[in-house]
Amino acid sequence: MCVAAPTITLSFWVTVILRQTPTWTLFLKQQTYIFYSPFFEHQSSEATMTGTEPFAKQQQQQHTSVNGDVCSEAAVEDVFDNTYKEKEGPKPPRILVWRNIILMSVLHLGAVYGLFLIPAASPPTLLWALVCFLLSALGVTAGAHRLWSHRTYKASLPLRIFLAVSNSMAFQNDIFEWARDHRVHHKYSETDADPHNASRGFFFAHVGWLLVRKHPDVIEKGRKLELSDLFADKVVMFQRRHYKLSVLLMCFFVPMFVPWYFWGESLWVSYFVPTLLRYALVLNASWLVNSAAHMWGNRPYDKNINPRENIFVTFSAIGEGFHNYHHTFPYDYATSEYGWKLNLTTCFIDFMCFLGLAKDCKRVSREVVLSRLQRTGDGSHRSG
Numbered sequence: 157m158c159v160a161a162p163t164i165t166l167s168f169w170v171t172v173i174l175r176q177t178p179t180w181t182l183f184l185k186q187q188t189y190i191f192y193s194p195f196f197e198h199q200s201s202e203a204t205m206t207g208t209e210p211f212a213k214q215q216q217q218q219h220t221s222v223n224g225d226v227c228s229e230a231a232v233e234d235v236f237d238n239t240y241k242e243k244e245g246p247k248p249p250r251i252l253v254w255r256n257i258i259l260m261s262v263l264h265l266g267a268v269y270g271l272f273l274i275p276a277a278s279p280p281t282l283l284w285a286l287v288c289f290l291l292s293a294l295g296v297t298a299g300a301h302r303l304w305s306h307r308t309y310k311a312s313l314p315l316r317i318f319l320a321v322s323n324s325m326a327f328q329n330d331i332f333e334w335a336r337d338h339r340v341h342h343k344y345s346e347t348d349a350d351p352h353n354a355s356r357g358f359f360f361a362h363v364g365w366l367l368v369r370k371h372p373d374v375i376e377k378g379r380k381l382e383l384s385d386l387f388a389d390k391v392v393m394f395q396r397r398h399y400k401l402s403v404l405l406m407c408f409f410v411p412m413f414v415p416w417y418f419w420g421e422s423l424w425v426s427y428f429v430p431t432l433l434r435y436a437l438v439l440n441a442s443w444l445v446n447s448a449a450h451m452w453g454n455r456p457y458d459k460n461i462n463p464r465e466n467i468f469v470t471f472s473a474i475g476e477g478f479h480n481y482h483h484t485f486p487y488d489y490a491t492s493e494y495g496w497k498l499n500l501t502t503c504f505i506d507f508m509c510f511l512g513l514a515k516d517c518k519r520v521s522r523e524v525v526l527s528r529l530q531r532t533g534d535g536s537h538r539s540g
């Protein structure tokens with residue numbers, strides 16, 4: 157019983173991922189998945205860094221040199237495009253994707269069951285679940301988001317490999333698709349072309365967008381994005397080629413087998429707590445950036461956009477809840493003007509810089525922040 161049950165449930169995921177590849181691929185591709193989107197639009201780094209106000213249009217960000225040895229120059233299309241207009245007339249019909257609905261339901265039922273198993277888990281297993289949570293989250297925040305979507309700093313090859321492996325543990329679609337979708341989110345925020353358009357309500361922005369067919373404009377705009385920097389990154393492309401295998405290994409097998417093999421935890425607890433529960437928690441923490449941080453909170457930097465400063469999201473998504481700041485200054489590697497405060501991801505990147513594995517972190521100057529606060533803020537800014 158102890159071995160059979162997790163084996164059966166695990167085999168469900170294996171079947172879905174490996175044996176039904178066409179449909180599963182459809183799931184990933186059509187849902188443009190994953191979560192997270194949080195973070196903002198990019199402005200011209202040159203202009204903003206030197207004191208010129210960033211604004212909607214000027215924002216074709218040119219990053220000189222990306223990711224260490226990869227790409228000497230790349231344009232990051234993550235700046236809001238105010239020239240886009242939603243098509244008039246009736247919206248396309250909402251088409252449910254039942255496979256995704258079932259998979260998400262099964263995952264969350266398993267996660268809820270995992271909650272009840274927490275008292276049965278040994279302390280090392282709970283600590284391991286926390287480690288897996290943090291690794292998964294960093295693979296998204298420091299990796300797919302701040303490095304690959306926004307190019308806010310440069311990372312050495314070892315760090316990029318580490319972040320790619322961690323990203324597979326988070327299973328939020330491969331880095332390439334995640335970054336593409338995130339750039340579309342910044343460029344067309346709160347419109348039909350935004351994958352998780354928050355103007356369609358909390359549920360849609362949180363998870364609903366993964367359960368229905370994409371709006372045609374999301375697909376169209378995503379195809380037109382400039383993504384040469386991602387194509388040129390061998391780590392990104394390698395992860396994409398071997399994504400299904402890496403997810404099976406990092407998101408399911410490793411979290412489950414480590415507690416069982418090293419300290420004798422039952423496979424049952426290992427499967428439901430550090431694996432399914434941890435996976436669902438990271439997903440929801442990421443989704444909250446798209447939902448809660450686009451609806452609730454202050455807008456001290458730009459009251460004209462939806463993204464907000466949300467402390468709860470900042471805490472759960474290890475530093476990604478300063479969302480009004482992030483959408484206003486998307487090229488800032490810290491996604492906040494407050495440095496390490498509630499921002500584990502920034503601590504991690506700084507530590508990588510200390511070790512010599514990362515460098516060239518982009519920041520917004522104090523004077524630019526102050527200028528922006530006065531010009532477009534809602535007056536709620538606090539200085540610390």
Ligand SMILES: [Zn+2]
Nearest residue numbers: 193194195196
């Ligand atoms: Zn956002």
Ligand SMILES: [Zn+2]
Nearest residue numbers: 193194195196
């Ligand atoms: Zn972002």
